Amino acid sequence: MFKPGDDATPPFEEPWHAQALAMADTLVTSGQVSAPDWAETLGAELRAAEAQGKPDTTATYFEAVVAALEKVSADLGVSAEAQTERRAAWEDAYARTPHGQPVTLDET
Amino acid sequence: MTQDSEDAARLHRNIHSHLPSDPALRVKTLESLMVERGLVAPESIDAWVEAYSEEIGPKRGASVVARAWVDPEFRSRLEADASEAIKDLGVDGNATAHLKALFNTPTQHHLVVCTLCSCYPWSILGMSPAWYKSAEYRARSVREPRKVLAEFGTDLPDDIAVTVWDSTAELRYLVIPERPAGTDEWSEDQLAAIVTRNAMIGTERDLVAEAS
Numbered sequence: 001m002f003k004p005g006d007d008a009t010p011p012f013e014e015p016w017h018a019q020a021l022a023m024a025d026t027l028v029t030s031g032q033v034s035a036p037d038w039a040e041t042l043g044a045e046l047r048a049a050e051a052q053g054k055p056d057t058t059a060t061y062f063e064a065v066v067a068a069l070e071k072v073s074a075d076l077g078v079s080a081e082a083q084t085e086r087r088a089a090w091e092d093a094y095a096r097t098p099h100g101q102p103v104t105l106d107e108t
Numbered sequence: 109m110t111q112d113s114e115d116a117a118r119l120h121r122n123i124h125s126h127l128p129s130d131p132a133l134r135v136k137t138l139e140s141l142m143v144e145r146g147l148v149a150p151e152s153i154d155a156w157v158e159a160y161s162e163e164i165g166p167k168r169g170a171s172v173v174a175r176a177w178v179d180p181e182f183r184s185r186l187e188a189d190a191s192e193a194i195k196d197l198g199v200d201g202n203a204t205a206h207l208k209a210l211f212n213t214p215t216q217h218h219l220v221v222c223t224l225c226s227c228y229p230w231s232i233l234g235m236s237p238a239w240y241k242s243a244e245y246r247a248r249s250v251r252e253p254r255k256v257l258a259e260f261g262t263d264l265p266d267d268i269a270v271t272v273w274d275s276t277a278e279l280r281y282l283v284i285p286e287r288p289a290g291t292d293e294w295s296e297d298q299l300a301a302i303v304t305r306n307a308m309i310g311t312e313r314d315l316v317a318e319a320s
Contacts, residue, residue: 002244004260004311011161011235016132019139022156025230026148035205035277043224046243056243059131061226066131069138078141087137094127105140 001057017062024069033072042068160235168199168232169282170303174296176209177287187211190282199232205277207232211284212313217264219257219272219310220281221249227275229282233305240309250274260311283310288317 012018024042027033045064054060074080089105097103128136142148172194176183185193190209207229210218222228223246228236239245249256253270257263264270273281285307291299294317306312 001242002239004239004256012157014132015157016128016135018157018161019153020131020135022153022160023135023139023142023148026152026156027142030148032147039225039227039277042226046225050243058238058241061238061241063131066134066138070134073138073142073147076142076145076147078138078145078147082141083134083137086141087133090133090136090140091127099126 001061013058014062017058017065020062020065020069024065024072027072027076032076038068038072041071044068045071160230164231165234166232166303166305166308167234167300168197169229169305169308170300171197171199171296172209172232172282173284173303173308174300176284177299178296186284194232205229205280207280207282208273209282209284210271210273210310212286212310214286215268217257217268217270217310217313218281218283219249219253219270220275220283221246221272222275223247223250224274224276227277227280229280232282233308237305257311257313260306262311262313264313283308285313285315288315290317 012021024033024038028035028038042065045067046061049060049064050056054063070080070083073083090103093103093105127133139148139150139153143150143153172186175197176186182193182196186209190207193209194207205227210220212218222240226236226241226246228240230236245256250272253272254264257270275281285303287299288302291302302315302317304312304315307315
């Protein structure tokens with residue numbers, strides 16, 4: 001990840017990287033999460049990842065962003081239970097959707 | 109169905125379903141819940157992704173630097189209050205943090221980092237490079253800035269002092285590099301074209317006067 005000469009890397013390697021940062025920045029610019037709270041929460045996740053010996057990669061960084069988003073969402077009333085349930089619903093949706101079709105939560 | 113055959117059926121479905129990765133699913137989960145509860149609007153997420161994937165690069169920052177080089181009055185205002193001054197150029201975006209401009213001189217070099225996480229003036233420099241977010245850069249640029257600079261190809265003689273600035277959620281920095289010699293006749297657009305993102309972070313120092 002620390003490659004000083006590397007300027008060819010695109011801004012986002014995976015669509016979810018961009019979506020995660022977009023959510024975080026939108027929550028901050030709309031005033032629902034304060035900028036210092038976001039920085040502290042993300043900083044804590046990054047330190048935790050480092051302490052756990054995770055590799056210093058873009059994937060590790062964005063996984064910390066996702067973990068921080070989960071924390072601030074819980075503070076905004078999106079409980080861990082709601083997150084677990086919703087994830088299971090998405091997994092089911094992916095499982096039942098034929099290849100090439102858009103994946104939606106709506107079962108009808 | 110027995111537990112085993114249920115597991116096997118689930119495994120089979122998963123193999124054939126192109127299930128996204130764990131973090132991708134978590135992002136999808138969060139996005140759908142936040143949209144449903146009105147915490148974020150789907151169109152603002154889409155617009156953000158589109159803007160930061162392509163449109164917003166370091167161009168806005170480069171236009172600020174070029175203006176500071178050609179307009180002494182703008183330069184003084186940039187020095188006094190960068191957040192206020194850049195509103196002239198319409199490049200302040202929706203930044204919530206205050207912006208401070210750091211002026212390199214023949215004896216002073218500025219380098220910017222965020223040791224806590226990855227605070228960065230996105231609205232004028234676009235998405236931060238991967239190395240800016242790395243644990244290594246965040247730790248070493250403070251501990252051994254000259255060594256880190258050398259790895260970027262920026263070898264600083266001892267008579268040039270280095271100051272490292274640690275960004276926060278509320279205060280972000282923009283390095284104003286020195287104007288290269290031989291550019292007196294250049295237009296503001298020509299000047300902006302040679303200002304690199306790394307020069308505005310401070311990992312690069314000497315810009316090259318090559319007309320495009």
